[in-house]
Amino acid sequence: MSVRTRRGASTSATDQSTSAWRSILVQLFSIRSTRIVFLTTAVVVMLAYFVLLPFDYTQQISLGNLHYLSVRLVGWSLVLGLSMALVIALQAYSIRTLAVAKGRSGTVGAVAFLASLLPSLLCCTPIVPTVLALIGLSTVSLYGATGAVQYFMATRQNYVLLFSLVVMAASAVWSLRKISQAMCLTQGCEVPTNNQ
Amino acid sequence: MSSRSKPVRGAAGSRGAQPRPTKKKKRVLTFWVSGAVVALAGVGGLLLSRQGSPQSPQATNGQPLVSSRMGSPSAAGLLAPNGSFTTTFGQNISVSSLRGKPTLIWFVATWCTSCQAGTQAMAQNLPTLQKDGVRVVEVELYHDLGQPGQGISSFGRQLAGSQYGNPNWIFASSSASLTQTYDPHAYLDIYYLLNSKGKISYVNASPSSTMPSLLSKAATTS
Numbered sequence: 001m002s003v004r005t006r007r008g009a010s011t012s013a014t015d016q017s018t019s020a021w022r023s024i025l026v027q028l029f030s031i032r033s034t035r036i037v038f039l040t041t042a043v044v045v046m047l048a049y050f051v052l053l054p055f056d057y058t059q060q061i062s063l064g065n066l067h068y069l070s071v072r073l074v075g076w077s078l079v080l081g082l083s084m085a086l087v088i089a090l091q092a093y094s095i096r097t098l099a100v101a102k103g104r105s106g107t108v109g110a111v112a113f114l115a116s117l118l119p120s121l122l123c124c125t126p127i128v129p130t131v132l133a134l135i136g137l138s139t140v141s142l143y144g145a146t147g148a149v150q151y152f153m154a155t156r157q158n159y160v161l162l163f164s165l166v167v168m169a170a171s172a173v174w175s176l177r178k179i180s181q182a183m184c185l186t187q188g189c190e191v192p193t194n195n196q
Numbered sequence: 197m198s199s200r201s202k203p204v205r206g207a208a209g210s211r212g213a214q215p216r217p218t219k220k221k222k223r224v225l226t227f228w229v230s231g232a233v234v235a236l237a238g239v240g241g242l243l244l245s246r247q248g249s250p251q252s253p254q255a256t257n258g259q260p261l262v263s264s265r266m267g268s269p270s271a272a273g274l275l276a277p278n279g280s281f282t283t284t285f286g287q288n289i290s291v292s293s294l295r296g297k298p299t300l301i302w303f304v305a306t307w308c309t310s311c312q313a314g315t316q317a318m319a320q321n322l323p324t325l326q327k328d329g330v331r332v333v334e335v336e337l338y339h340d341l342g343q344p345g346q347g348i349s350s351f352g353r354q355l356a357g358s359q360y361g362n363p364n365w366i367f368a369s370s371s372a373s374l375t376q377t378y379d380p381h382a383y384l385d386i387y388y389l390l391n392s393k394g395k396i397s398y399v400n401a402s403p404s405s406t407m408p409s410l411l412s413k414a415a416t417t418s
Contacts, residue, residue, distance in 0.1 A: 057313040058405035059385070068313060124310040124402070129382040139376065146382040147305070147341025154307050 020180040021173075028093045038089035045113070046081030053077060055120040056154065076161050080116055083168040084109055090175035094182070108171040116164035119157035123150050267381045269399045276301075276390045279374030281335050284349040284367045291374070295394040298330045298417045300410070302387035302403065303370065303379050305337050306345035310385045313404035315355040318365070321407055326364050330389075330414045333366045338375035341382065391417050 028034050051061060053076060054068035069077075087109035122128055129146040137145055153160075265271040278292045291301065302318075304311035318332060325332060336348040345351075352360050352367040359365055370378075379386055389398040389410070398413040400406045 056309040059310055059402040060405045062405075064405065124308045124384045126381065126383050126401075133381065139380065143338075143375075143382050144342050147343045150305075150384060151307055151341070151343035151345075154309050 017177075017180070020183075021176045024093075024176055024179050024183075027097075028089060031093065031096070033096065034089050034093045037092045038085045041088045042081050042085035045084045046077050049077035049081055049116075050074070052117050053120050055117075056123040056125075056157075059125055072158075076116075076158075080113075080161065080165060080168065083165055083172065084113060087168055087171050087175065090172060090179065094175065094179050108174075109168055112164040112167035112171065115167065116161050119153040119160050123153035123157075128153075264380075266377060267379055267383060267386065271388070271396050271399050274396050276388065276394050276396050277377045279377050280371050281333070281368040281374055282371075284352065289366075289368070291390075292394060294331075294333070294390065296392055298328070298392055298397075298414065299390045300325065300330055300332045300387055300414070301378070301390060302332065302334045303337050303375070303385070304334060305340045305343070305384050306348060306351040307340060307343055308384045310402045310404055312351075312355055314385060314402060315352070316357075317404045317407050319356045319359045321411060322359050322362060322365055324411055325414055326362075328411075328414045328417075330417070331364045331366070333368060335368045335370045335374070337379060337384075338370045338372045341384075389413055389417055 029038070050069060050073075051063065051065050053073045054065040055061060057068040058065055088106060091106045091109075128149045129142060132142055132145050132149075265274060266277070276291055278290055280288055280290045282288050294301075302314075304314070306312075315334065318334070322332065334348075334352070336345075336351070346354075348367050348369055356362075356365065356367075360367075378388065383401060385403075386399070386401045387403060387410070388396050391397045397417045398410070400410065403410055
């Protein structure tokens with residue numbers, strides 16, 4: 001598929017989307033209030049990750065968890081914190097400038113945030129065996145099931161964090177798409193046409 | 197809402213006007229129905245599990261082997277149930293043979309993150325426990341709860357550092373019955389502090405974060 005611009009030039013839809021999204025991001029960071037939202041969210045979420053990601057080492061939420069921060073966990077905290085901040089800033093920008101946001105991308109971002117904490121919160125805590133016992137597993141099944149779930153959480157944390165990052169990125173892209181579509185109304189846009 | 201979607205359709209020029217809200221309504225309905233089914237299943241499971249008999253470990257003669265308080269802090273005050281474990285040196289030892297000296301018996305899985313952190317914390321605090329006359333027995337849960345973890349021997353060597361081989365810190369593998377008796381709820385990283393008479397004086401989990409309270413209990417346990 002290609003698009004025909006109002007000037008009559010033809011460019012690929014991908015190039016057009018990319019440039020539109022880039023201009024939205026430039027505009028977003030040129031506004032002081034959304035810059036503040038982005039930076040505040042990034043700092044708060046990163047600090048939250050600094051304390052929460054090492055939860056599986058200590059089984060408690062405390063500043064003592066900082067002792068167990070590794071380069072890997074710091075890296076994940078930075079990346080996920082910035083992604084979450086972008087999702088929230090886009091949400092704030094669209095509410096402020098276009099009134100198009102309904103909170104869906106923010107909700108998806110929150111779900112991704114919670115998902116990213118699952119390995120830390122579920123590994124090695126009594127949560128998994130307690131839930132499995134409530135479901136009614138027999139004692140023998142309980143050992144196998146709790147071992148399998150907690151082993152997965154203990155050894156596959158990077159995959160779960162990667163999944164969360166992908167969800168956050170998808171949420172940001174979804175917001176960008178919605179904003180660029182809404183801008184068609186107010187500022188005009190390039191109309192997609194089918195290739196003949 | 198309409199002001200949001202109309203221009204989009206106009207810009208794309210290829211989407212129908214009516215089907216979208218219907219599909220959306222269906223999705224919302226499906227979401228709430230699925231949520232209700234899951235919630236009902238959870239409540240049903242909870243009720244069924246409460247109606248069922250308690251899952252206390254049973255001895256071979258059908259008599260209750262231990263109190264259902266095992267695996268929780270309320271086990272403090274009970275006589276430590278017997279059971280056996282095999283040390284990394286191949287010795288088969290029973291819990292009852294540990295009497296005569298305060299002992300910390302601690303159940304870990306070698307793949308468990310907090311157990312690894314706890315072992316490192318224990319290596320730092322072993323001299324204090326040793327000063328209080330407490331011996332540590334770190335026991336791998338039976339077959340690492342069925343998961344592929346490293347052996348308890350290499351686990352100990354890797355994480356205990358220079359303290360590995362200290363006679364006051366025994367690394368061992370649990371028998372199935374010992375795991376079922378001391379860890380009936382399949383919790384990870386749970387420990388029992390036994391006094392010299394073989395009574396449980398303190399129960400907790402995760403020494404990596406509970407070391408200060410463990411040390412203070414150990415100081416008063418004889």
